[in-house]
Structure formats: C-alpha cells, structure tokens
Amino acid sequence: MASTPLKTLLRLALPIVLSLSLAAALACQSTAAPEDSGGGAAAPAAPASGGGGSATAMPEPTAMPAEAAAESYLHLAVTPLPQDTFLPWLATSSGHLPFRPMWENLTTISPRTGVQTILPQLAREWDVSPDASEYTFRLQEGVEFHFGHGEFTVDDVILTIDQQMSDPLAGCKAPLKRFMGSDSMTEMIAAGNMEVIDDYTFKMKLAQPQVDVADWWFNILVVPCAAVRSSAQHAAEGDAMFESGPAGTGAYQFVNRELKEFTEYEAVPFDHWRVNPEFDRLRITTAPEDLTRLAMLLTGEANMVDVPKVLHQQAIDEGMEIFESPLPSVGLTILPLGQYYASEVNWNPDTEPWNAPGETGALVREAMNRAINREQIINELFKGRGEPMYNTIFHDSLEGWNQRWADEFDEKYGYDPERAKQLLDEAGFPGDNGENRFSLEVWQSSLPGLPETIEVSQSVAQAFEDIGIDARLVEVEFARALDAFRDLHDAHFVLPVRQTIRQINANARIYYYTGPINPDTGLPNGGVIYMEDPLYDMTYEALLEETDQAERDRLVRAMGDDIYDTYRTIPIVNIRSTLVVNPDEVAEYEFGSLTGVFGHLEYAKAVK
C-alpha cells in the first residue's frame, strides 16, 4: 500500500480495461447465438406459434416483411397500462386498449373528427325518443363471432350488459343502473321495460332519461365494459371464457397472451364484415422502460413503438418516422384542489389562498395561471406536438365551445410573471419582499400515456416559485392522489391530471360534478371530488336529460364561461399522440382520436 497514487491508479485501471474486454469477448461469442437459435432476436416478431418456419431463414430481423412466405406482423410496443385484464368491466377506458382489437361494440367514434361523430358498429342504427327515455337499436346482421361461436344477436348484448353488472367492481355498473332502473337487462325484460323484438332489434324504456346511451355507454372506444361478448361461448364455458381466449367480433382474433408482457392476435380466418386487416398478425408488447421500447424498434423487434417525445430525435436519427394523430387525444391540466364552496368544508385562508371563495381565490388562481409559460412547455417538453388547452374539459370539437376562450386566452391567461406578482399583491399575499407569499404542494405522479407529466410538474413548481410562491414537489403514486380526492378534507394541493378529450357529460361528471351530499358520510355522493359549485351540479344534471342541441350548447357554454372567468383550473396543453414507426414496414396508421396511440389497429397499412 506504500505505493504512489499513479501506480495504484494503473493497477486499478487495468481491471477496468480487462472487464470491458471480457464483456466484449462474451458479447462476441454470443453474436452467434441469435443466428443459431433461428432469429433469437427475431423471436418475438415471429414466434413459433405462428409461422415459425420462416423465421429461421431470416438473416436479420429487419428483413422480416421482405420474406415472401412470412406472415406480416404489426408489432406495437407500448408502456404498460395501469391495468392488464381481459375482464372488460374491470378495465378503465385506457386499460382495455390492448384487448380492443378482438372486440367491437354497438357504436364507435370517428378517428378523424373525434367524439362528436358517433358511428354505427354492431348497431346498424338506433332511434331515440325526443325525451331521451326510449331507445330502439337495430343490430348488424351476419356478424360472426371468432372460433365458430356463431352469429351475433341481441342475446349477446344482453349477456354483455348483465355480465358486467353482476360485479360490484365494474366501472359502469352505477351509471347504467341509474338509467336502466334495474340490475340487469334480463330484469328489465321481466319488468317489461325492455322488449326484444327479434334477434336483431331491441327496445329499451329507461327509468330516467339519458341522452348519451348510444354515444357513450354502448360505445367501445369510451366504455370498455360494453365490449360485446359471445353468449354462446358463455353458455359453453362460463366465466372461464376469459381464460381460454374470449371470442369477439373484431377483425383480429385472440391467439395468446402473457400477463404484463404481450398480447397476440391474428386476422380472422374468414372475411370480416367490416375490414380485412393488411397485417396477418398483431402483437402488442408492453415494456416499462422507454429505452427498451426504442431499442426494440431500432433492432427490428417491433415496428411501431410509443416513446416519450424527448426520445423522438434519437429515433429519427436512426431512420425512423414519427406518426402523429390528427386530433389531440389527451390533455394535461392542473387542478388547484379544494375549491369547496357549497358545503363550506374547511379551507384555511392563510395556507390555501387559491381556495378562497369569490374574488380573492380567483385573483390567486389567475396569478398561478399567468406564472406558467405554456408556449415553452408545449415547444420544449412536447416538441411542439400539442396545442394550448384553453379551458379544462372543453374543446372546439365538442359541444358548447366558446371561441372567446381561445381569443381572449393571451389576454386573460397569458404568461406574465410581473402581472402575476401584482395580482398576488392585490389579493393580499405580498409576502416578505415578494417571497414566500404562501406555500403549496404540487403533487407529481407519472400518468399513463403521458410521461412528460413529471417534467411539467417540475416546471410548474418552478414557475410558482418565480412569482414568490413556495412550491414544494411531492412525488406520489396517482392512486394516492385519488385517495385524497375522495376525501374532501385531504384534497388541498395542486395536481396535474391527464384529461381525455371526450363528451362534455362524461368529463363534467368526473371534474365538476359533486352530486347530492350523503347524510351518513357528509361527503358528496359523486365519485372524485375536488370542486363544488351548485351551477356545475345543476348543469351536469340538466345535460343528462336535455336533448335539444341549442339548449345543450347554452348550458355547456354557461358552465364553461364560469370556469374560465373564475380561473377554476390551470389548463396546460392538448397533446397529439405520436408513434415512432419503422417506415420500411408500416405505411399508414389510423389513430383513434381519444384512445391515444391505440388507434384502429385493424386499419393499419403495410409497406408493400
């Protein structure tokens, strides 16, 4: 040990070189391995269960589609969704996407124009009575279930709805029960409220008028629980049908899946009633690490991946292309939680000035809005693949849009830290020398499908600091934030949330509707609550039953005006979905407008 530092350094440096060369030697040996094992690297692209024979001949995985005999593969690698379940009624609207290719529903939405355009799918057409209390659905004829489970009829719709309503965990149980007035469709029939006219026609009389039964509750893209299952398969296999491979009516049929790893489909062996997919097989792999997904694309293991926008340049440099959805699919908005005015739940004027009723709170919230440089966030964090969000849950493709919100946005919400400081002074929070006017917590959590949220939270906290607010970042799981949401007394922080652009009704229920207060718990009967206002509650309830479009527009606009003018939220950005694709293999892709990267997979076009 009595050595000079240099000598010691040399002694230690050599092992570094040694270990590296060792690794290199190991790696050299293994280069043979992928070739030996018949495209070990290409294995996911053409597993033995499929056309395994063709895989062995491949010199390199990227050459896959060029093989004449090979089946064409669409291999999508995505971040794991919060859920991975085949039980449709347990899935959230994003959680069901990996199994969507095999299923269809009564209605769907247009990928081009979004949720405002409802398209027929398994329902050929439907009539709604003027008071929105009677629905008649006529179903598509000649639609075949997978694996020979027969033809689609009204029985399958009944099974679908009844099956999900028997589980208390089901997401749509409560709202469906509200308008159906029964615990199942079978009960409705028994009570005479539903009539099966023939195999392809049924008529429902609702217990309570509801305008969006076809647009929303029976729509595959928005509500997964109503993905139509086969009653014949259920009769034969019971609930085990979900284990063995459920039969749907989609253009792809189920082949195999490994929980949390991949789901694999093949094109149906018969002529599909709607579309015959260009790719013979479809594989959706989930990989939690961004780098892994990118590497899968670059090494040819996958040909379409979802990676954060900050990685795009790396992919472009390697010859990949970026596909972008025509419409924004999700938004990012920041909710200053705890604006409880109706039930006067505790808010502390010193610690939560943004929750003060009336003018004071609005001034503080305006200041918070003006502290944020949205342009920088959109350009830098989202690489320009987004547009400003002007008002949380509202969008110009949805009903009740008010152009004023966009026109006046710069003037009312624009980035102006000096003005923000003035506003805080006016509101009565001068702080000492303009510092530490008050403190707040910004809860940050990684939101599925929106990896940039963490960076946005950090930059928002920084912006608050710049105007003298002592902002503290708290890293939490989103589920914990949800816990806090449910208890009025806990929700006193600022939370970025991912907002899907969908029907006003649906989002108003989540974001602004309180519902009646439950006398037992003292809490509102609705679900997630962070804001109370009688106007919003009234509007939401009216929207459920109002069928006249002009009146609906008026109601929505009045609510939106109030939210906009009193700065109830901090809207940030609406983001267009992007996928990085291998341009040698995938030519075209239809994004769903609301489903993010999971578009209409069956319409993807292969490079010929």
Add this chain to the structure above:
Amino acid sequence: MAISTSPVPAATPAEEAEASVGTGGKIAHWVREVRRLPLLPLSLLLVFLIIPAIFAELIAPHNARRGDLDDRLVPPAWSGGKMSVRTVVEKVNRENRQNEVKLSDAERNVRIGDASVVGKPEGAAPEVGDQLVTVIKQGGSTKYLLGTDKNGMDIFSRIVHGARLALVVSLMAIFVSGFIGTVLGILAGYFGGWIDTVVMRLVDMSLSISLVLIALVLAATLGPRIENVLIVVCLFLWSRYARLVRGETLALKTQDFIARSRVAGASQFRIMLRHIFPNLVNTIIVLATLQLGFVILLEAGLSFLGAGIPRPNPAWGLMVADGRELIIDSWWVSFFPGLAILFTVLSVNLLGDWLRDRLDPKQRNV
C-alpha cells in the same frame, strides 16, 4: 453486502518495518507519514465527495433543483459545436404530419420550425426540391460543464449537490445504526443472559430480511421519501454493529483492567462507557467506513428504483434513472452521475480497506 462481510486479503503493509528506522528530521518524518496515507482513495474521496458536499454552493454554478427548459439536453462543454447541414427536400409528408418534411440525404424527418428554407422568407413552407438548412446538433457550452438533463438542469451542479445528499444520508444512516448497534452490542456482550439472547435473535432476524423488498413496500405505501431510505438502511445495518461489538465486548470483559475497575467500585455504566467503549472505537470506525460505500450504493439503487429520494432532489441514483432512456443521444445525462457513484464508492472502499489494515487487522476475517 459482501463489502462488510467478506474477508479482504490485503497486502501486508510493508512499511511497518521501515517505520521504526527513520529519524531523519521532522520533515522527513512527516513526509513518510503523509506517504503512508492512502493518497489515491483519499484524494478521490476529497474530490468526489467531501469537497463538493461541503462547498456545494461555492462550486455549483447553477441551482441544482431548477432548470431552464430552453436549455434541455445540452451536451458537455467539450463536445462539438453547431453543425448546419444543407439538404434537399425529398417529400413533404402527409397531412397528419404536415409540419415535417423528409430529406433526401438521410431518412431524416425535420420539423419546419427547426429549419430554414434557402431563398425563401423565414417560416416559409418548404416544397419538394427546396434546399433546407438544418441545425444537426447543438454543441456544448461552458455554461454547462457536463451538459444538462431533460429539465434543463445543470448536471455538474446536480452532481455536486448530490454529493452532499449522498454524504448526509449515508452518514446519518451509519450514525444512527452505529449508535443503536453499539449500545445493544455492548449491553448484550457485557450482561449476557436474556439480554444477549434477545439482541442476538433480533440480529439474526434483521440479517434474514430482504432489504429491497421492504424498501419497495415502504415506497408503495408512503411514497418515495428520504426517511424511507434511512429506515431501511438502519433496519439492516444496526445488526452488523451489534454482532461485532458484542463479540469484542465479550473478549474485553474478561481482561484484567475491567476486573480491576470493577473491584475499584466503578459502576457498570461507567465501565461500559469509560473502559469498554474506548477500546471498541477503532473497530466501529473501520466497520463504518466499510459500510459507507455500501450505503451509498444502496441509496442510489433505491432512488433508481423510485423507492428512495424523491424528485427533484439531485440524488445520483435518480439522475442515472432519469437519463437512462436518453442514452442513445444524450449519454451524458446518466453517465456522469454513475461515474460519480463509482468513484466515490471505490474510494470509500479503498479507504476502508486501508483503515482496516491499519486499525483493526482482526476484521480482515469478519
């Protein structure tokens, strides 16, 4: 784990012999003393951990918790400058990607905002056949010595402040667990009996629980917090001290000087504090140094998994995690923090090894 428990066969200090020989004046004596110090680990440690930790504010040019979004992913200062490339537009892409064009030279898509069209006004839409000037890569600047991360935070400043975080967290963990372990170890060794049994069973228990799994549960329930790291590390480390200290105490107890002070009427507390503890100090210091590297690695690993120190703190493990996805283009984001961990832990381990040889050769086979 093996840091503390594996026997390290170290080279026998050759200088033992020569130490007794020299009396060539005071200067020569001191030169020898200094030469005897493990200069490499000490200097590495000073450069990578101690100096940055103490003088973080003076050294770091930027705020370690704030970034400038306009300066995202700037490469390190020495890497190449701006490169403008002139290329011909091959095709303008479909309408859903209308803000991109495809260039003829490479399979590159370029966003219109990032390029200017030769011979056309600023912001004009390029058409097929136009010449485009694109900036391929922005070079580094001296403003950010080691570049910036995806939040535009200065990596150098974060590494410097990260040193303080690493040092404070690991010292606190080692101090707390060392205190608990020493107290319990002395008590167990000195009194024996049921105290010994209980302490040693707890030690066995603590050694048989998997640390990372408990840390993950804590992170899931309480969220990532510095306290979690401390709890987990202390839960694990105290037993090492307790076991070692107990053994040493058992040996010391039987020695004459203890018996003498007992006869002289010293209280048991006094014997433990004044006679036994001073004889354990070397052992404890050596173990603590050997553990330091392990604790730094563990903390970094937990932070990497999202079960340790939360954002936006400049924890080294977190920085490596945040740069992982960017490794293809922006290697510097996770490379440098990882290097900081490597050199720090390496120097701590070398120092611990040296200390063990000097102060407590017995532990070589612990």
Add this chain to the structure above:
Amino acid sequence: MQRFILFRVGQAIIAVLLVSIIVFMLSNITGDATSVMLPMGEATPEDIQALKEKWGLDKPLHLRYLTFLGNALQGDFGESYAFGGQSAMGMVLDRFPATLQLGGLAIVIAVIIGVPLGVITAARKDSWLDYQGKGLAFLGQSVPSFWLGIMLLWLFAVKLGWLPSSGKGGLSHMLMPAFTLGFFQVAALLRLIRSSMLDVLDTEFVKLARIKGVPEWKVIWKHCLRNAFIAPLTYFAIIIGSLFTGTVIVETVFSWPGVGQLAVGAVRGRDFQVLQAVVIVGSSIYILSNLIVDILYAYLDPRIRYT
C-alpha cells in the same frame, strides 16, 4: 444438532411472521384498497361499502391480519387488482422461473470468473496479477449495477447491435442482465476464494504435499481449492441475498420479466396483493436459504453451532 436445527427453524418461522406483519401493516395503514380499486369518478359510497364488506375491510385490523395469514398459508394472497381476476400468488409463481434462470446464469458467470481468479491471485500473492485481481474486486463492489447495466445496454445493444436489448428469449437475451447481476458476485467470490486459499496454502498439509513433490498446479487446484471451498459456503446466503437485491434492479433495467420487475410494477401500480405475495414469498426463500446454509455449516463445522 437436533436442538440446534429446531431452534433455527423456529427462528426462521418467526422471521417470516415478522415480515408478514410488516408487509400487512404497511399496506393497510395508508388508505384502504377500495379507493384504489374502484374506477375513478364512477363509484358511489354504497359500492365502496359493499366492497369493504366483501373483502372484510370493515373488520378490525388484527382480525384482518389473521384472515390474511390464514389465506397466505394456503398460498392465497388474493386477486391482483390491476389484473382483474388473476391470483396474485399465481402471478408470482409464473415469474419465478425467469428470475431463477437469470440468477442461475449470474452465479455461473460469477463462479467461472471469480473462482479461477481467486485461486490464481492467491497462488501468485503480491504479484502484478494479484493487484489486478484486487482492483477488479474493488471495481466489482463499487460499480452501481443499474449504471453498469445501462452502459452495457448502450454499448452492446444500441451502439454495436450485438445483443438484444431486453425481454425474454434465448441465451443472448440473458447475457447482459446475467453479467450485470454476476459482476458484483465475481468480486465477492474472488476475495473469498483468495483469502481462504491463502489460509489453506499456509497449512502444514500443503507444505507436506509440496515436500512430497506433488506438482504445484495439482497442489493448488486440487488439494487447496477443495479445502478452500468450505469457508465461502457461509457467504452463500449473503450472495443469494444480494442476488435478490440485484435482480430487482437488473430486471428493471433490462425489462426481464421476472419477479423483481413484477414487484417494481406492483409498487408503481399500488397492486398490494401482488406486492404482498412477492415480498412474503421472496423473504421466505431468502430466510430459507439462510437456514439451510446455517444448518449445513453447523453440520460441516460443529464448533460454530452455539456461538
């Protein structure tokens, strides 16, 4: 001996119980599972109440623990919330082979590299080679495995394209994660073998063999190594322990679909049923391997039994 074994087994059972209590308490003190499981915005308080009753969440904590323990003993940790209807225990068992494969290969790599190096460095003590070995050992114990993994990934998968980046497949998929995992063990094993070899080389028995004219290579590789292997046995439990720690990190870096990745995913998704299953099964294996090593060692070397 019997008493010792009984005693150690009892202790191991208490340790497992302790882990189960820690895990159960931790996952129950912060909020209750219903709010996590119910979909956002749709559940009414009646639904929540019904769920609580269904899962017995309305009962006092200690009763719930007993129920939990009773079910856990039968291998039933409940159903994963994120994977509707899947048994948590089943998911853990599904993932186990992958982790074992990776850990096994890591140990093989550690032995192939670590043991010969340990022997050689001991045989050539204080030589140039010995210093290199020592340097390698220090390096192995100082390099953060997650960083090493990322650097390997960058070099061999991204830059050179020699190895697949991630996921499960043939041997080529396993090389990088197993090497990353094994590197730390190489260092540990090298030091262990070296020091225990040095002890053996010092014994009369070796000197005798040399005097007798047994060739040097035979002395070292046959006579010494066999004896030198006993000491490292005690550290086997520690190696298994650090492998466990390592797999969680390495599986995350390389997207290896093993138990570690499952655990990290369960943390992210707050999937407590799965997390409980992973932690309790994992800790039990860890405790069991400690137990086996202890008993084995006590059997080989009766002196240590009661210390």
